[in-house]
Amino acid sequence: MIARALVSRFGPLVGIAVAILLALAVAVPALNLLVPAGSPLHVPTHVVVLLGKWLAYALLAVSLDLVWGYCGILSLGHGAFFALGGYAMGMYLMRQIGPRGVYGNPVLPDFMVFLNWTELPVTWWGFQSFPYALLMVVLAPGLLALALGWFAFRSRVTGVYLSIITQAMTYALLLAFFRNNMGFGGNNGLTDFKDILGHPIQGPGVRAALFAATALALAAGLLIARFVVTSKLGLVLVAIRDAEARARFLGYRAERYKLFVFTLSAAMAGCAGALYVPQVGIINPSEFSPANSIEAVIWVAVGGRGTLVGAALGAVLVNAAKSWFTGALPDYWLFALGALFIVATVVLPKGVMGLAARLRPRKAPLPPQAPVPAQQPAE
Amino acid sequence: MPLARLLGLLALAALTLAAPARAQGTDVAPILARFALDRFPDTQAAIEALAASGHPTAQPVLEALNEGRLFVRTGDRAIVWRDASGPLRLAVSGEAVADAPTRPVRVSNAIRRSLELALGNLSLLAPDPARRLEAARALFRTRQAASLPLLRTALERERDLRVKRAFLEAQAAIVVTATDAPELDRIAAATVLADRGDREAQGVLRAAAVGAPERLAAEIDTSVRAIETRLSLLAMAQNLVYGLSLGSVLLLAAVGLAITFGVMGVINMAHGEMVMIGAYTTFVVQEAIRLHAPHLFDASLLIALPLAFLVAGTVGMAIERSVIRLLYGRPLETLLATWGVSLILQQAVRTIFGPSNREVGNPSFMSGSLDVLGLTLTWNRLWIIGFALAVFLALLFTLRFTSFGLRMRAVVQNRRMAASMGIRTHWLDALTFGLGSGIAGVAGVALSQIDNVSPNLGQSYIIDSFMVVVFGGVGSLWGTLVAALTLGTANKLLEPYAGAVLGKILVLVFIILFIQKRPRGLFALKGRAVES
Amino acid sequence: MLSVDTIDLHYGAAQALRGVSVEASAGRVTCVMGRNGVGKTSLMRAVVGHQRVSRGRVLWDGADVTGLGPAERARRGIAFVPQGREVFPLLTVEENLRTGFSVLPRAQRSIPDDVFSLFPVLSGMLRRRGGDLSGGQQQQLAIARALVMRPRLLVLDEPTEGIQPSIIKDIGRAIRYLRERGDMAILLVEQYYDFARELADTICVMDRGEVVMAGETGRLDEAALRRHLTV
Amino acid sequence: MAAPLTSALLYLDGVSVSFDGFRALNNLSLVLEPGEMRAIIGPNGAGKTTMMDVITGKTRPDTGDVYFQGTHDLRRLDEAAIAELGIGRKFQKPTVFDAHTVEDNLLLALKAPRGVYANLVHHLSGAQARRIDEILETVRLAERRREPAGALSHGQRQWLEIGMLLAQDPALLLVDEPVAGMTDAETAETAELLRRINRTHSVIVVEHDMHFVRELDVKVTVLHEGSVLAEGDLDAVSADERVVEVYLGR
Amino acid sequence: QDTIKVGVLHSLSGTMAISETTLKDVMLMLIEEQNAKGGILGKKLEAVVVDPASNWPLFAEKARELITRNKVAATFGCWTSVSRKSVLPVFEELNSILFYPVQYEGEESSKNVFYTGAAPNQQAIPAVDYLMETEGVKRWVLAGTDYVYPRTTNKILEAYLKAKGVKPEDIMINYTPFGHSDWQTIVSDIKKFGSAGQKTAVVSTINGDANVPFYKELGNQGVKAKDIPVVAFSVGEEELAGVDTKPLVGHLAAWNYFQSVDTPENKAFIEKWKAFTKNPKRVTNDPMEAHVIGFQMWVKAVEKAGTTDSEAVIDAMVGITVPNLTGGYSAMMPNHHITKPVLIGEIQGDGQFSVVWQTPGLVAGDEWSDHLEGSKELIADWRKPMSCGNFNVKTGKCGGRSS
């Protein structure tokens, strides 16, 4: 029923995906909490945690697909937005520890006590409040994206140049967050969380709730993204992606459109990070590492760029493969993963979703190959 | 340092000077026996006693100890030594004996310093000017007042101007810090040091200033300040050189990418691994040379260069033919595939060579440093600067002035039309990618001289390389050159003030801001040709 | 002698050519005409090898070249002036011309003088980048580039598009000259009927992917032909 | 806003543009009255396209004035702002959005608010849908409306771009070589279409096809080496020796 | 057949593989050896190797997988502090056991973790004492990679040096990013700092990969050990395998074990190791010894408890004593740290260390540094009834400073 309504409004793919997510959001917690551990239907907690992590990654992938797939902004710094959202949540969780830290300081997190800090730095103010933290989850990455985008898009930085400045951004943040003076825990980051909203974070109910929240957030993310790309604004985005100059001659201010999706996407990535952190239990500067952002791009490519659902699927597939390989083939898994990427590109030019499209009976003729224009060095 | 020890040393030196044969009578056997105890205090004592003994065996034994050639014969705990080649000799008599199992007499830093002092004094009058120079420098550092008389004697005899100058400076260093010397002498000594004008001279002067009488203190103060000014100018120059050197490392790392990415448009995430392959090729070459032809070691890099080019180039061509060729017209997907390739190559190297660092040695011409005008230029860096420029120029020439270069550019700009001009695009694509990869391999040879040779080598350069190529302007070789040097220099000029971490952050911020000003990089191509 | 033998051509699922046959031989000009989107360019692409045919054969010089790539065809003497110019944007005019050397033996690697006498503007712009030229200049460069290859089959897809009248006349004269030299076959797509009629020995009219009329220029029913060219 | 400096719709005075020392426009002056259609001809490389680049904000002139409707200094505006003022353009090399269907190309061009929010909540009105149908008929692409523009032939892309210009409904149309690659019959029809448009819009057309220019039957400006060589009706300029020499040929 | 599973949680790929892979291998060897002796409690041991790939969240994920899915009895793993911090909550939540074999910054004690590497008082402090006493060092460069272990160690050292009367201007502190490879400026700064006329030494907490270029630069710029000795806490035999050590002879490292230590236990161990890896050139190092000790202790504790049940084993661990490879016996202390000798070695031309000094007896690991405000008054004691990791001796309460 809901599924049918979703499909009619958001198209079959997103509709089905959202329906599945809603079902997961109910079923997984239920099977984890209500079904006894011995039963074959029982979903063990570590699986819940794992699934939750993958879905958080999937949300990051969807946010990236929104800008890359539909607007041609190949962000190699989306991990930064993810990490900022994660830090915002992590800071809330740290404040929740209260006097239970190893040094027993009621206000200051352990690492600050250790560094002889006497009071909480301004950046940490307000994080004892959950709503404030939620606000920062969206605002911190959003504002960073807004600032970076404001300058970059107005200066008409495009293509690889934009990619590189996003990469430079995340790299700079990586180095900055490593610095203990920044007050975010340096290399060790934030960890050893205890409570969320007053409930112990390791409690089974909280685990299940976090999973459900992640599934719902992903569903919402897909719906929002789908809404954006199916609106006329979505058409404009694709137009800008393919021929920005031409779109300007039609009167579209490309910079504003880009700024809008970039910021939206960054906020979405921030949410993904915020859901990720309580589930994996740590946030540290390595989340800013450029390689992480590149990996996110790869999830999207594996799943199928410009399909939203594909991006989510790609994230889950690659991470599932990684989780499995690192356990099953600890010495050789990089060969397997590397081969997976190569095969995916060569055999599945449009990603997993492209494969799906190929297997479905054809309705419209395949999008033909556009006459290849004089090739520009990488866009 | 105990005075007795010094006196002993001096006595030894004096004896060597005067009558080498006289002290034959002293019994060195019990002294030498202390070496066999393998306890540092005993070794130390033995050195002192040996030096004081004036026995002719003292010098060869001490030299042997200094160079790790002094042994304890395991059977009877006799002390023996040997030349670089040649038979074992009994320390007591210098008599050659048959080979036997031995263990070395161990030394520590403290022992090395005693040895330096003992041998330094011995060397002040050595026939070889290089050793006299070395001794003078050691004396400058240790400033042993007791050595003064010997130094004066040596000074009188000295004919070599360079050595003479070093003796004078050593003498000045001793005098200026000697609180019991007449103030005028000390002031004169201070002037000598001020003339020398380097960091060490400044250090000595500073040490002398402690508790110095007023006039001397004033004199030292001016000298120290003059030196400071000079040194801060030098520091600027030195930082520029460091910047140039870092820049050339970046250039080397990036220049291959300027082909595969800049020219061909392949987002080549496996570029770093090509560099890594070059470095491992160097390792393999050196290993083979160590095993089979140690005398060729200094030529190892020369041999490794063409090999690295071939190996990396061949791997590159194989990658192009098997994967990249399927992706033309889909430049973004090359990112995905080459990322996969890079994972595989990393793991392959880890499997074959192991996960840890491999040793690649510096040939002698790349070891040590050159001091000019107070600047320290390490040889390996100098060679790398020259090498990077040479590679750059060769590439520039190939691209601009050869028909291969022309075809290569034509293929990249319009593959289909290039084919219709009769250009075999497949072959050219493979060659171009091979060229870019081969150059990365050659870079690996050079980088193996300053960095780890480990499976992670490539990863540590990939980001910087992309930064350089993009910052310079994709498709512009000159841009890559200028970008590499700019980023290198900026980094090194910032580092002394901001520290390495903040310096790097500032450089990144600089890149972000700069690209706002020039959205297509430093050497942006302009005009319709690009916009269309 | 070129012989296109009942070829079909598809773009994905869409068929652009159906059983098209055309011939061109040395010393003659074959002109293909037809409204927009009927398949003229597709036919040219099939001849030079830019697009694979799904049925039929392309014979050149008595050999079957259907399976060969564009580079091999170029090496066998086929030169192409594509619709939309496709000059190499970042190469200079001179470099654009020199790309044609790939098919020539070392001794012949020079730019023939008549190229510059035909297109005098180019000689003044040798150092300018191809992509910076004006539309018409690019078109001239594209023709010149093909001539550098000294082809034996010259395939021209709307070569006069965007070119000023006086040079169109020159191009006409040049084509006539090349035809008369007798060693070159010319296959031409042209929309401008007067120009076509003056040059062509054979005219071949296409509609919806098929050849609907073909024959010696003089013998064609002009009214019927014009009907095919109107909507 | 200041009082209009001129009553002309488009006013170019003393405009020069150079690229690396090469003067593409050289002290060019040109005035277009409201409602006027003007044909511009001139040798390859005369600067016709560059002139359009200057008007639409793609290229900044080195010197000279460019005013639209007397008050808008086009040198200070960017492409989007100029487009929103009501200047539309068809490019010499047809440029459309390849990934979009033919009708989406038209929808994107259709006169409507260009803001981000407006487009996020946009709903296609009946009038707009009808307008798109109408244009599809005009450019004869109705059959292919749902196909991606990338699949069109060269000539069809030309037509689609003309359609987009119609959809945009600007006060001033700049049309660069509209009939290149069209058959004689299509050429005649395009001329007819432009004349019709000219009833309500101002137009600048660049063409090398003299039959077409003749059919337009409007004032002709001949550019040469970046400035005006001659101006007048077609017969007059065709008779000009210099025009014959540099452009028409014998 | 029923086996006892042992988790091995070391990065086999990514930046840390360079150090950690060896530890995986040594675990495999120890387990094989134990099985040859008949296993424990009559059961064979089975190693479960996973690759957390130098990725900290992945460490936590893999730890959880080892404990809940593979049901390992104990896990041997981690190298960096952040990886330990990442898995710590998992081990505590699931009440499982981790053996952590690397020298670290201290300031931690967990019921579920056994720290077999050195705490700062088992490495850094003795090294500084040595330099002060034997080499007469007056000026100090504290150079480290910018992360927690160096920061903490340097903080402790700074406090310690100042307490010993070293003036602030005689201490230079420098941090570099991970993987830093251009050491020109810093080495030249060190030379500069060292030319002020007083004996200078460098205390290096530079991590992993950055060391090779650092030492190459030291060699090339001619920084000699007899002038400015460098004492490192993260450079062992494995790290030196990548450098030509001839120009570096005399520079120092402080550890609790060196391959060159001449004891029968060590000789036997090295032989086994070379045979196991089928590589006569494979070196051994300190964290390997830590795993050897940790593993023996675990085996003993399991046998003592008669079960692999975590709670019982944890209780049985304290007080267990096993021979270490340097000729003594290491004991597990109530704070879950062990007693170890401290050795100072000088780098030799062949890439080995020659021991030039060593503590007369064993030093017990001090998790809460005595040199830092706020942790001075903390102790850990996991024996019942105290069972506390941060007991405040002033307030007499468990739970840190101010409570």
Ligand SMILES: Nc1ncnc2c1ncn2[C@@H]1O[C@H](COP(=O)(O)OP(=O)(O)OP(=O)(O)O)[C@@H](O)[C@H]1O
């Ligand atoms: N970016 C540039 N760099 C160098 N020269 C340029 C550039 N852009 C245009 N030109 C030159 O400026 C001149 C004017 O070009 P423009 O495109 O305006 O000519 P046009 O009149 O439109 O010609 P056509 O009829 O061939 O389209 C040409 O000679 C061209 O080569």
Ligand SMILES: Nc1ncnc2c1ncn2[C@@H]1O[C@H](COP(=O)(O)OP(=O)(O)OP(=O)(O)O)[C@@H](O)[C@H]1O
């Ligand atoms: N790359 C392509 N992908 C899909 N369809 C294409 C492609 N190129 C052309 N077509 C279709 O094939 C048919 C023939 O196109 P072609 O370009 O051959 O026409 P043409 O006769 O050259 O037209 P024009 O006069 O406009 O140049 C057209 O219907 C066109 O839409």
Ligand SMILES: NC(N)=O
């Ligand atoms: N514990 C360490 N060395 O990170």
Ligand SMILES: [Mg+2]
């Ligand atoms: Mg065509």
Ligand SMILES: [Mg+2]
């Ligand atoms: Mg033009």
